[in-house]
Amino acid sequence: MPEPAPLRTEDALDELVNQFADPMSFLRELVQNALDAGSSEVEISVGWQGGDAGPGVAVTLVEDWGVGMTREIIETRLTRLFSSDKDGDKTKIGKFGIGFVSVFAIGPDAVCVDTSRDGQSWRVLFDVGRRFELRRLDMPVDGTKVRVYKSMDRGEYDAFVARARQVVEYWCRHSRGEIRFDGQLVNRPLDLDAPCRVVADDGFSRIVVGHPADGRSFFGFYNGGLTLLEGGERYLPGLAFKVSSPHLEHTLTRDSIIEDAGFDRVMQSLRRTVSGPLEQRTFELLEGQLASGRGESLRYLYGAARWHAQHGRLPTVANRAVFRSPSGSAITVARVQGRHRERLVLLAKVRSPMTDALEQAGFTVIDASVDEVVPVLARVAADSATLHLVEERFAMPLLARADEEGRWAPLARAVSLLLTDWGAKVSSVELAHFDYPGSSIAGFLAITQRQLGELTPRDEIEQLGTGMFSRRRLLVINADHPAVAPLLRLAAREPEFAAYSLVKSFFVGTQLDPEVDGRLVDCAARRRWQTKSMR
Numbered sequence: 001m002p003e004p005a006p007l008r009t010e011d012a013l014d015e016l017v018n019q020f021a022d023p024m025s026f027l028r029e030l031v032q033n034a035l036d037a038g039s040s041e042v043e044i045s046v047g048w049q050g051g052d053a054g055p056g057v058a059v060t061l062v063e064d065w066g067v068g069m070t071r072e073i074i075e076t077r078l079t080r081l082f083s084s085d086k087d088g089d090k091t092k093i094g095k096f097g098i099g100f101v102s103v104f105a106i107g108p109d110a111v112c113v114d115t116s117r118d119g120q121s122w123r124v125l126f127d128v129g130r131r132f133e134l135r136r137l138d139m140p141v142d143g144t145k146v147r148v149y150k151s152m153d154r155g156e157y158d159a160f161v162a163r164a165r166q167v168v169e170y171w172c173r174h175s176r177g178e179i180r181f182d183g184q185l186v187n188r189p190l191d192l193d194a195p196c197r198v199v200a201d202d203g204f205s206r207i208v209v210g211h212p213a214d215g216r217s218f219f220g221f222y223n224g225g226l227t228l229l230e231g232g233e234r235y236l237p238g239l240a241f242k243v244s245s246p247h248l249e250h251t252l253t254r255d256s257i258i259e260d261a262g263f264d265r266v267m268q269s270l271r272r273t274v275s276g277p278l279e280q281r282t283f284e285l286l287e288g289q290l291a292s293g294r295g296e297s298l299r300y301l302y303g304a305a306r307w308h309a310q311h312g313r314l315p316t317v318a319n320r321a322v323f324r325s326p327s328g329s330a331i332t333v334a335r336v337q338g339r340h341r342e343r344l345v346l347l348a349k350v351r352s353p354m355t356d357a358l359e360q361a362g363f364t365v366i367d368a369s370v371d372e373v374v375p376v377l378a379r380v381a382a383d384s385a386t387l388h389l390v391e392e393r394f395a396m397p398l399l400a401r402a403d404e405e406g407r408w409a410p411l412a413r414a415v416s417l418l419l420t421d422w423g424a425k426v427s428s429v430e431l432a433h434f435d436y437p438g439s440s441i442a443g444f445l446a447i448t449q450r451q452l453g454e455l456t457p458r459d460e461i462e463q464l465g466t467g468m469f470s471r472r473r474l475l476v477i478n479a480d481h482p483a484v485a486p487l488l489r490l491a492a493r494e495p496e497f498a499a500y501s502l503v504k505s506f507f508v509g510t511q512l513d514p515e516v517d518g519r520l521v522d523c524a525a526r527r528r529w530q531t532k533s534m535r
Contacts, residue, residue: 023105024163028171030062030146031179032226033099037066039143041178044168046161050154057109058150058157060164065143068117071134074124078113079132104130108148115144174225174244190225192218192240195297196285196304198277205245205266207273211282211304212240221257221266223248229257235267236274238307243270276316279308283317283333290324302372309379323377325359326351326367335364336380345385346393347374352438354396357455365390391440395461397432397476399453404431404479408488411502414495414527415475418503421523425465427472435480445481446506448473462510477502496531500524 027044034042043063050056069078078100103111104126111126114137121137152160165181172179172186179186190208191197197210212218217233222244229250235241247262257263286301305322308314314333321330326348336345347368348355358365364385368374377387412429419426430452435442440458447461450473464473477484483505491498500520507516 022167023107024167025171026102026105026148027060027062027164027167028226029099029102031168031172031175032224034062034064034066034144035175035177035224035226037064037068037144039064039066039177041065041180042172042175043183044164044179044181046164046182048154048157053154055151055153056157058152058160060148060150062146062148063143064145068115068141068144069122070117070120071122073117074113074115074122074134078124103146103148106148106150108150110149112147112149113144114141114147116141171227172225174222174227174242176225187225190222190242190244192242194240195300196278196282197240198273198281200269200273200277202269205243205247205269207241207243207270209236209239209241209270209273209278211238211300211307213300215303216240221248223250236270239274241270275308275312279312279314280316282308283314283320283322286322287320290322290330298370299372302370302376306372306375306379309376314380323366323373325365326355327359329359331364331366333380336366336377336385343385344393345377345381345387346390347377347387348390348438350438352390352436353398354394354438354440354455355390357396358390358394361455390438391458393458395441395444395447395456395458396439397434397441397447397449397453397478398436400431400433400479408477408479408491410495411488411491411498412477414491414499415477415502417527418496418499418520418523419464419475421527422503422519423466425467425470425472426475428474430474430476431479432476433480434478441478442480444478445483445502446475446477448475450474452476464511475506494528496524496528 031042031044041064043061045061047059047061048056049059108126109128113122113124113126115122115124116137121140123135123137125133125135127133150160168179168181169186173188174190175187177187190206192208192210192212194210194212197208200207200209215238217237218230218240219232219235220230220242221228222242223246225244228248243266245262245266247266249258249260249262250256251258282301282304285297286305289297289301318334318337319332321332323331323333323336325331344363346355346358346363346365348365349369351367355365366373366377368377368389374387381387408431412431416426416429419429432453434444434447441447441461444461447456448464449456449461450471452474464475465471483502487498487502490501503520504512504517507520
């Protein structure tokens with residue numbers, strides 16, 4: 001079996017050059033090398049040598065003020081593939097010793113490296129074939145200066161400059177040193193556009209995590225502030241975070257991140273930050289917003305609280321008053337999770353006389369005018385209480401004014417007599433108002449209650465018994481119902497017929513059938529005949 005052909009250096013170099021998904025990422029690699037060399041600042045500029053049109057040369061200059069290189073370093077590291085002193089040193093970003101090779105990804109005509117160290121000053125010239133020549137310089141160089149020459153026309157140059165700026169801003173915007181492109185500062189603090197966020201910094205790794213204002217998930221991994229990988233929902237959907245840590249490393253191709261033990265340590269720290277400081281900060285801000293009475297951020301903050309509620313039982317925020325009643329009283333997470341009257345938590349979109357009465361009766365009533373409140377409550381109250389809208393569980397009419405009683409007395413008396421004749425256990429017939437903000441019975445013609453104006457469970461408002469053991473209830477007529485005004489007028493002339501119309505309408509859908517209707521007609525006719533006979 002023939003031996004495989006030996007790997008030529010040119011082939012290895014070609015493979016390294018072609019591995020970069022974006023040829024312009026050579027700028028990132030040069031910045032990375034500069035920072036590893038101890039430079040606190042890096043200057044990048046792109047110049048043009050040529051006329052206003054036609055062919056010319058773009059000259060990309062990357063300058064740093066680091067420790068520079070001696071001849072030994074140049075010959076053993078800069079120009080020798082896969083030779084690096086960075087392995088095992090967590091203060092360095094680069095790996096594999098191939099960062100400088102990236103300058104050939106754009107197919108330059110020439111590359112010039114000027115550098116000084118330990119009293120030595122050198123120039124390394126690379127031609128279009130990637131062959132290099134080493135020359136001694138008479139004048140010292142402060143740090144290292146790399147010039148990359150590339151032939152192009154003026155239109156290509158303008159696009160090249162725009163792309164170069166874009167690449168530097170993307171890959172270097174959070175770097176630990178000062179990075180300038182054509183004199184403008186590129187890098188900025190590692191931070192997020194998230195009103196609710198926290199920062200964790202152990203002196204080695206820095207984590208910024210929060211709830212994005214626009215709701216769009218984001219992740220960013222960095223080493224020394226240089227971008228390794230950014231994306232959307234891959235890691236913590238619903239959150240935005242940036243992590244810069246020497247535990248993070250990019251792949252050989254620089255297009256992804258290595259998910260190794262170091263990566264796992266970073267992610268564990270990130271999750272602890274989310275379940276601890278970020279959760280506490282979220283509920284702290286929510287509590288403060290509720291206490292201040294300003295509601296501009298409530299929807300956002302309840303959305304953030306919803307995320308934490310869906311991912312845990314919130315043990316660290318039990319005493320936070322992050323809910324309020326319709327009347328404005330503070331309600332803590334612990335109260336929602338604790339004992340409740342009838343194991344019930346009620347939700348109200350608006351404050352009303354009924355919600356006030358429920359609060360006074362000891363019920364837990366939550367202001368649910370912000371839609372995001374309900375999912376948070378659902379999680380908080382899981383296994384400890386049930387959630388219901390106020391209008392689903394209770395009804396409460398408002399008492400009529402004294403001056404209203406006289407004009408509706410004929411109708412009330414006729415209805416009371418008809419129901420009594422029919423056999424209902426009715427104590428009296430009253431008039432009340434059903435139509436007010438938050439009312440659950442605005443559309444009802446009438447309801448029944450044990451006492452006028454009390455809080456009544458919704459499943460009892462149509463009860464009207466006839467049996468021996470049935471309790472007497474009063475019938476409450478809705479003064480605001482559109483059918484009542486005509487019946488009041490009719491009652492002045494034909495009270496029995498007005499009473500029959502009202503009772504029949506009340507029975508529709510519950511106990512009205514031909515037999516009941518017939519008995520009501522018979523009772524109303526008998527009562528009318530008796531009334532006429534007495535006149």
